[in-house]
Amino acid sequence: MTRRLGRDEYTVGWVCALPDEFTAAQEMLDEEHQDLLPNGSDANIYTLGCIGDHHVVLACLPAGQTGTNLAAAVAVQLKATFPAIRFGLMVGIGGGVPSKEADVRLGDVVVSQPGNGHGGVVQYDFGKSTPKGFEQTGFLNTPPQVLLAAVTKLRSNQDRGRGSLSPHLSKLSKICKFARDEAGSDVLFEAEYNHVGGDNCASCAATGKIQREERTNNMPMVHYGTIASGNQVMRDGVIRDKISSEFGGVLCFEMEAAGLMNNFPCLIIRGICDYADSHKSKRWQSYAAGAAAAYAKELLQVIPAANVARTQTADEAARGYQATCFYLPFPRNLQFIGRNTELNKLKEKLLVNKDCQKVALVGLGGIGKTQIALQLAYSVKKDYPEYSIFWILAPSMETFEQGCAEIAGALGIHQSQESKEDIRKLVLQRLNAKTAGKWLLIVDNADDQDLLHGAGQGKGLLDFLPESDDGLTVFTTRHYGVAQSVAGSNVVEVEKMETQEAINLLNKSLIRNSLPKNDTLMIDLLTELDYLPLAITQAAAYINTNKSSILEYLQLLKNTDQDAIATLSREFYDNTRYKHSANAIVKTWTVTFNQILKHNTLAADLLAFISYIEWKAIPSSILPAVHPEAQMASAIG
Numbered sequence: 345m346t347r348r349l350g351r352d353e354y355t356v357g358w359v360c361a362l363p364d365e366f367t368a369a370q371e372m373l374d375e376e377h378q379d380l381l382p383n384g385s386d387a388n389i390y391t392l393g394c395i396g397d398h399h400v401v402l403a404c405l406p407a408g409q410t411g412t413n414l415a416a417a418v419a420v421q422l423k424a425t426f427p428a429i430r431f432g433l434m435v436g437i438g439g440g441v442p443s444k445e446a447d448v449r450l451g452d453v454v455v456s457q458p459g460n461g462h463g464g465v466v467q468y469d470f471g472k473s474t475p476k477g478f479e480q481t482g483f484l485n486t487p488p489q490v491l492l493a494a495v496t497k498l499r500s501n502q503d504r505g506r507g508s509l510s511p512h513l514s515k516l517s518k519i520c521k522f523a524r525d526e527a528g529s530d531v532l533f534e535a536e537y538n539h540v541g542g543d544n545c546a547s548c549a550a551t552g553k554i555q556r557e558e559r560t561n562n563m564p565m566v567h568y569g570t571i572a573s574g575n576q577v578m579r580d581g582v583i584r585d586k587i588s589s590e591f592g593g594v595l596c597f598e599m600e601a602a603g604l605m606n607n608f609p610c611l612i613i614r615g616i617c618d619y620a621d622s623h624k625s626k627r628w629q630s631y632a633a634g635a636a637a638a639y640a641k642e643l644l645q646v647i648p649a650a651n652v653a654r655t656q657t658a659d660e661a662a663r664g665y666q667a668t669c670f671y672l673p674f675p676r677n678l679q680f681i682g683r684n685t686e687l688n689k690l691k692e693k694l695l696v697n698k699d700c701q702k703v704a705l706v707g708l709g710g711i712g713k714t715q716i717a718l719q720l721a722y723s724v725k726k727d728y729p730e731y732s733i734f735w736i737l738a739p740s741m742e743t744f745e746q747g748c749a750e751i752a753g754a755l756g757i758h759q760s761q762e763s764k765e766d767i768r769k770l771v772l773q774r775l776n777a778k779t780a781g782k783w784l785l786i787v788d789n790a791d792d793q794d795l796l797h798g799a800g801q802g803k804g805l806l807d808f809l810p811e812s813d814d815g816l817t818v819f820t821t822r823h824y825g826v827a828q829s830v831a832g833s834n835v836v837e838v839e840k841m842e843t844q845e846a847i848n849l850l851n852k853s854l855i856r857n858s859l860p861k862n863d864t865l866m867i868d869l870l871t872e873l874d875y876l877p878l879a880i881t882q883a884a885a886y887i888n889t890n891k892s893s894i895l896e897y898l899q900l901l902k903n904t905d906q907d908a909i910a911t912l913s914r915e916f917y918d919n920t921r922y923k924h925s926a927n928a929i930v931k932t933w934t935v936t937f938n939q940i941l942k943h944n945t946l947a948a949d950l951l952a953f954i955s956y957i958e959w960k961a962i963p964s965s966i967l968p969a970v971h972p973e974a975q976m977a978s979a980i981g
Contacts, residue, residue, distance in 0.1 A: 367633075423658050438596035438616060455568050465602060468574050539624075577624075616628075705820045706823070711838050716838060782815070783812075866894060
């Protein structure tokens with residue numbers, strides 16, 4: 345007697361569009377289960393069973409109805425009725441796209457796999473017309489990681505001769521119309537040559553045929569890449585090839601997948617029944633449906649049931665639930681002191697009042713912007729666990745791209761080895777997707793205006809930054825112009841530390857036997873260092889390393905300029921700062937000065953003039969005259 349299981353015991357959904365596809369799917373079951381009572385308003389009719397250790401729900405679209413919207417409706421009802429479903433397989437037929445790169449033939453199998461900047465499926469009829477042509481809008485999600493990992497395992501098994509579709513196809517061939525011999529010959533015509541005659545190609549000219557090398561056997565080949573999905577049947581070879589080219593090469597066309605990808609985490613598996621041209625025929629549909637079903641069964645057999653159990657449910661994924669991910673380049677700074685004013689402003693703007701989604705932290709080099717951002721990141725990680733948190737270093741496009749690669753690793757984004765995908769675009773697309781969930785992105789050291797906005801016709805760094813309703817971005821920069829350009833009026837200025845904050849930082853950084861007997865000497869040192877956190881940390885490192893005292897360090901600073909510069913130029917190790925970065929305060933100052941020199945030579949000249957006079961309370965009348973006055977105002981700023 346067949347078993348009857350509960351609704352919450354089924355973890356895999358298998359969706360078909362046509363009766364032949366449904367028949368092939370049912371034949372792949374190792375065991376068929378008893379039907380369950382109808383569930384409310386669910387109009388789907390299911391077949392239940394198991395493949396290996398997986399309990400599977402089979403569903404098919406209503407007779408005579410196809411398209412992305414209907415596929416989405418079937419998937420939504422399936423998820424509601426079977427709440428433990430983890431992922432789905434959309435298994436059926438499609439129109440192949442043969443090319444020099446992919447020798448796709450009738451009866452072959454195409455599997456959706458991320459590549460060429462796409463998630464594995466593109467909706468080719470959804471977008472907008474632009475002067476440069478049709479431009480796709482939106483992004484369809486990638487298949488869940490558990491399925492992509494299974495694809496890798498199955499490909500490896502097949503390369504080693506340990507996996508084959510043959511036993512499953514043999515079982516299906518007992519049903520006459522699924523036999524390979526019933527499909528007939530495989531003929532490919534030139535894209536430009538249109539069909540002549542009726543249901544077959546008997547009247548089509550032989551001159552229109554493309555001669556191809558015969559394969560050594562009739563077993564289907566499996567191809568991995570992009571599948572094009574739309575609401576109309578593709579029947580034109582020229583348009584087929586044009587659309588394929590626009591998307592960087594697609595392997596097949598079909599009509600349901602685009603309705604599923606953002607609502608039902610799934611993999612698309614298509615058996616090739618025609619070439620998406622005017623020579624369409626139904627003779628290959630049954631065999632192609634069987635080939636796709638055979639691959640789907642092989643795939644499920646390499647997935648451990650324990651891996652499925654650990655995967656979030658399809659409903660959680662569709663509702664935007666995302667297991668949080670993190671990439672932070674530093675551990676939490678246990679020496680961090682104070683800065684409550686700046687941290688509270690950031691939290692109020694981004695998380696409490698939710699006034700904005702972008703904020704810029706602006707202040708001098710060494711004043712503590714990176715450390716404040718790091719403290720914010722760990723605070724959000726603790727107090728807002730629903731947020732994923734990422735970090736990018738942005739002084740150059742190279743460091744930005746490296747940061748994107750780290751984020752891609754945290755998100756489980758895999759670059760295809762067959763194509764040179766832009767990792768910046770892949771991260772952008774993933775975080776822009778609704779299923780990315782809530783995230784906080786720190787863009788550190790965003791100091792170069794040209795790099796951010798792009799020079800000439802080139803793309804700037806901002807072109808690759810994600811924006812979504814659930815995303816927050818914090819920039820750190822030394823320049824007010826940059827801060828305003830990236831965050832508008834949502835700028836938090838970082839001032840030098842308060843006296844008590846600075847004393848606490850020095851106290852926490854010094855080895856105890858280095859502490860002075862009274863606070864006067866300590867305040868003298870802090871005044872000399874202008875309460876800059878980086879300078880304070882550097883001073884403590886010097887005193888600790890050389891077993892000197894605050895008085896001795898203070899004397900070095902107050903000696904000749906050469907002594908002061910030599911002292912402030914000494915590098916020190918800090919695990920909350922970037923490796924190979926300039927930790928010494930003089931080098932940090934030099935970086936800032938070089939940026940000023942690059943963007944405003946008059947400002948650099950003013951600094952040179954000021955270096956010869958007392959630096960406090962400088963009256964504007966003493967500065968060199970400059971015209972127009974607006975230029976002077978800009979330089980002073």
